[in-house]
Amino acid sequence: MITINGKKIPFKEGETVLETALEAGIYIPSLCTQSELESFGACRLCLVKIEGMRGFPTSCNTEVKDxxxxxxxxxxxxxxxRNVLEMLLSEHPNTCIICKDKDICEECHFGPTKAGRVTGCRFCPNKEICEVREVADYLGLEDLKLPxxxxxxxxxxxxxxxxRDYNLCILCxxxxxxxxDIRGRGTLAFTQRSFRTKVGTAFDKLHIDSNCGFCGACVDVCPTGALSARGSKWHGDxxxxxxxxxxxxxxxxxxxFESKWDRIMAAIPKREGPTKGQVCSRGRFCxxxxxxxxxxxxxxxxxxxxxLIPVSWDEAITHTADKLKDFKGEEIGVIASKFLTxxxxxxxxxxxxxxxxxxNIDSTTSDFVGPVMKTIMESKTANSNIGKIENIENSRWIIVLGRRIFNPSSALNPSIYxxxxxxxxxxLIDPGKSKTPRIIDVHLELGVSQTLDFFYGIIHSLYSSNPSIVKKSYGKYGAFVKSVKNLEISKFGKTYSNKIKELSQLINSSKGCxxxxPDAxxxxxxxxxxxxxxxxxxxxENPDGFVPYYEGGNDQGICDMGAISQHLPGYSSISNLESIKKLERxxxxxxxxxxxxxxxxxxxxKLKALYLTDTIPEEKLGKIEFLVIQDIYPNKIMNKADVVLPARAFTEDDGTVTSLERRVQxxxxxxxxxxxxxxxxxxICNLARKMDAKGFDYKNFQQIFKEIKEIVPFISGMGIWKFGSKQPTLFPLMKTGEMKDLTSSKPLFRYRGADLMERVDDFRIQMGAGGK
Amino acid sequence: MKSEKFSIKKSIKPFKDKKGTLITILQHVQKEYGYLSKETISTIADELSKSENEIYGVATFYSQFKFNKPGKHQVKVCLGTACHVRGGHELMETVERQLVIKHGEKTKDSQFSLERVACMGCCALAPVMVVDKEIYGKTTSTKVKQILNKYKNNGGR
Incomplete structure (x- = not known):
């Protein structure tokens, strides 16, 4: 027990005085602390008195003791x-902070202000959430004696x-x-010293030349208006x-998501997410x-x-239904967008x-998500926490296949760091020759076939150094051991044998992922x-260590729902008559x-009709006679469309999506x-009803979700779904042989038909710089 | 550029993977090149797996590190306490006038760069000015031209 202001308060070992006080509801002003950051003791506002300690210790970096x-x-x-704050404010425009009429002022002067340089309250982009002002109000600072x-x-x-307007910076x-410390980019640093101290980059270069990932984490933690998102700073409340x-x-x-005038204005990260508020430029700004x-x-x-002539919904649906009836089943194809709920x-x-x-229904990324989920299901690892982002943090080794995860800086990077x-x-395993990101310890420049050889080499090395590593309880034990014994080490494996040995020692029995x-x-x-x-x-012994970095927001869900050619909803096989009959019932x-x-x-x-909810390369559409496109923006392939149906974007719709962790949100x-x-x-329901189908009378998405829960046994609600409970099953090794690398040279950043590079100027600039 | 990188790499090697050696590395590099250029900082950063911004942040904290190529001859005028009392400021003004630059700058022909320092440790000689490694004590404004001319005429020295 400790005593704060005469009250007895319990505490947790290792906590700071500030944390304990805040938890107990006792306010101590502070401008430099932030829950995810280590305490720093820069602002000197959290000073307290502790009996038996000399002077005024800063509560943010004093550990509580019984x-x-x-x-x-x-x-x-x-x-x-008050004196400390006065000194801070002697370098920070302060009329907005000490003015006695500021509250009335706010009420009278609503609306956006668009001054570039901030000299007072009316022009600060941060006025709604100014932490400096909160502290000033608490301390009752009404006048400044310092020039x-x-x-x-x-x-x-x-x-x-x-x-960035560093005239507002208080150097917290x-x-x-x-x-x-969190993002591991090191774009910002304190430069110079004393009065000239400034947050900045080396030689005051632009951020784009200084390894910035534009994740916006700095903007989110800034207590003043020094850093502000350009797109959303002027719209006010x-x-x-x-x-x-x-x-x-x-x-x-x-x-x-903040909206004003029926439009999305800003996206503010929330701590609750799987990445604890660390996001990327796409979500934060685009x-x-x-x-x-x-x-x-x-x-x-x-x-x-x-x-293409605009028509009413009724006419469009009727027309589409009539036309679709003319085609036989095998003549129709459907592409499910990886962004559908x-x-x-x-x-x-x-x-x-x-x-x-x-x-004939598939998604454009089924080449990745299909094999991934098939393997996970067959290996019986879907019962574990496979793919959970938290696994990354506790790993002793991380193998990253493909460098796209580093550029643009993704929300997984803080976990890796x-x-x-x-x-x-x-x-990092990536054939690319461009500069290796700083975070990487070992870069193996391997193509796809070599990557397979490499993994086979590791398996062989793991087995030969300790055969008991393959537990008899694993599925397909016999076949696996036999295949490893018969494995011919490829030429590549021989040349890389030292590296493989070294890595397999590291991998052996330590936690990793x-x-x-998809490209890799x-x-x-x-x-x-x-x-x-x-x-x-x-x-x-890391059955839960695989993290697939899907491109689309709901690749996982598309696969779970069976909007993919290989299987029915819930991964039941199409060749299994029983599961088909169950669905028919x-x-x-x-x-x-x-x-x-x-x-x-x-x-x-023989494909003749195509129903698109995504976009695909134009050249694929050669022989299509009837093309329906359901999208949010017009794009090139609409030149060939027979019907265009306007859909809602993800900020305008209700539903559920499943993340790469298999977390239904x-x-x-x-x-x-x-x-x-x-x-x-x-x-789609309208269309189905027009075609005289039954079972499409849903009133809201909850009704559909209820039906999903009946058909897909492992989805029971929000949260991570798990399936099966058996021991993991191994895969006997096959002949390696030559594999054709289908890696696309250029990463595509899309939301359905909308190309991020095309639509968001700043994103294009960010990607244009390449990023290091 | 290639030979430069090689030499920095070599000089960093004994310090790699040790904590608290950045200042020493920077000093070594500055000794070699006379200043820390963008390229050298970026090479050091790569070698230490740090970002160049962090290295720059550390380096700019210390006044001993320079980020612009110094002139052929480096002129330092002392403005420490003793020199201040004996007219160091006037001496500085005279030098500035003579070289037509302010302190912290470099002449157009890159012959001289001028710096202010705080005490050279020979206060008995105040006011002091130093050119390259030579100390000129009890310098009066009238002597400045003479001293600088020595280097101007002997530019190739």
Missing amino acids: GMVITTEDDELQKIR FEYKNLPLERDDPFFD GRCVRVCQ ADSCIDSICILCSIGCNFS VPQLLNGTDRLKQPMIRKNGK NESAYVLQKFTRAVLNTN RAKKKGAKII IIAD IHCSSPEKLMNAILNVLILS LWGTKLPREKGKRYSEMFKD KIKQAVKEPEGARSDWKI
Whole structure:
């Protein structure tokens, strides 16, 4: 027990005085502390009195000890704090802080202010959440006795996404620490000293030339208006803030979406997410510009006399339904976007199978997510925490396949960096020759076939150094051991044998994980590579160590819902008659028995009609007679479309999505949709009803989710789903042989038909710089 | 550039993976090149797996490190207590006038760079000015031209 201001208060070992006090509801002013950062003791505002200690210790870096008697507030302390704050404010424009009329002023002068240089209250982009002012109010600072010195530093506005005005900086060091200690980028540092101290980069270079990942973590922690997001600094108070998920990649970061005038204005990261508030430039800054375009699709269109003509929803649906009836099942293909919600994906595959009578439904990224999930299911590791982002932090070794995860700096990077700080070895496998990111310890420049050889080499080395590593309880024990014994070490394996030996020693029995990017295993037989990866993880006793870095926000959900050609919802096999019959019973209709075609094979022969909810390269559309596009923006391939249906974007829709951790999360409507746009599942349900199908009378997404829960046994609600409970199963090694590398040279950053590089200027600039 | 990188790498090697050696490394590098250029800082950063911004942040804290190529001859004028009392400021002004630069700058022909220092440790000779490694004690304003001319005429020395 400790005593604070005469009250007995319990404490936890290792906590600081400040943390204990705040937990007990006792306020101590502080401007430099931040929960995720180590304490720093820069602002000197959290001074307290502790009996038996000399002077006034800073509570943010004094550890609590049993029996401490602490005073957090008395006249003497407040006077010292006022003096400290006065000194801070002698270098920070302060009329907004000490003006007596500031509250009335706020009320009278609403609306945006657009002055570049901040000299007073009306022009500060941070006025709504100013922490300096909170402290000043608490201390009752009403007058400044010290002369004010304006630093007169130039405004820094030449970088993408955020502006910097270091005249407002109070040198609390939060941005420097978050950049160096949490993100591991080291773009910001304290430069110079004494009066000339400034947060900045080497030689005051632009951020874009200084290894900045534009994750916006510095903007989020800044207690003043020194750092501000350019796109959202002027709009003032938001009309509404809705907590939802960003689905521009598969990590599933939680955001609070601010909207005003029926538009998304900003996305503010939330601590609750899987990455604890650390996000990337796409989620933090790109969403408004990406989704607020004036050319959003608002009305359905039909091609008449060679031209797309706007029509009513009724006409468009009727027309589409009539046309689709003309084609046989095997002539129709459906592409499910990796950005659809689980509900929309489920309804879309139900429509395809039950109404269009075909299994030809696939997603453009099924080449990655398909083999990944197939392997995970077969290896019986879906019962563990496989893919959980927390696993990364506690790893002793991390193998990263493909460098895309580092550029643009993804929300996984802080986890990797945290592991590195604890001593983990980071190994990058990527054939690229460009500069290796600083965080990497070992860079192996391997192509896909060599990567397979490499993993086989590791498996062989693990086994030969200790055969008991392969436990008899593992599935396929015999076949696996036999295949390892018969393994011929390839030429490559021989030349790399030292490296392989070294790494297998590291991997052996220490915690670790493998992060894979779709591009890194995009080859002619991705299953082989995936099997090898899972083998390595199971042998090193890390069955939960695989993290797939999917491109799309709901790649996982698309696969779970069966909006993919290889299997039915819940991974039940199409060739399994029982599971088909079960579905037929539930859906009350007959289902096709024939297997569907994968995306890569779909366009080869008889395909005549295509239903697109994503965008695909134009050249694939050669022989298509009837093309339906359901998207949010017009794009190139609409030249060939026969019907265009406007959909809602993810900020305008309700539903659930599943992240790469297999975490089912809710997305909520944060803003009104453009008039005329409809939810994907509603469009498909309309269409199905027009085609006289039964079982498409859902009123809301909850009803669909309820049906999903019935059909997909392992999804029971929000949170990470798990499946199966058996021992992991190994995969007998196959002949390595040559594998064709299908890696696309250019990464695509898309949200359905909208190209981020094209739509968001600052993102294009960021990616143009390459990033190091 | 290649030979430069090689030499920095070599000089860093004994200090690599040891904590608290950055200042020593920077001193070594500055001794070699006379200053810390953008390229050298970026090479040091690569070698130590740090960001160049962090290295720059540390380096700029210390006044001993320079980031611009110094002139051929480095002129230092002492403004420490003793020199201050004996007219160091006037001496500085005279030198500034003679070289047509302010302290911290370099002449256009890159012959001279001028710096202010705080005490050379020979206060008995105040006011003191130093050119390269030569100390000129009890310098009066009238002597400045003479001293500087010595280096101007002998530019190649």
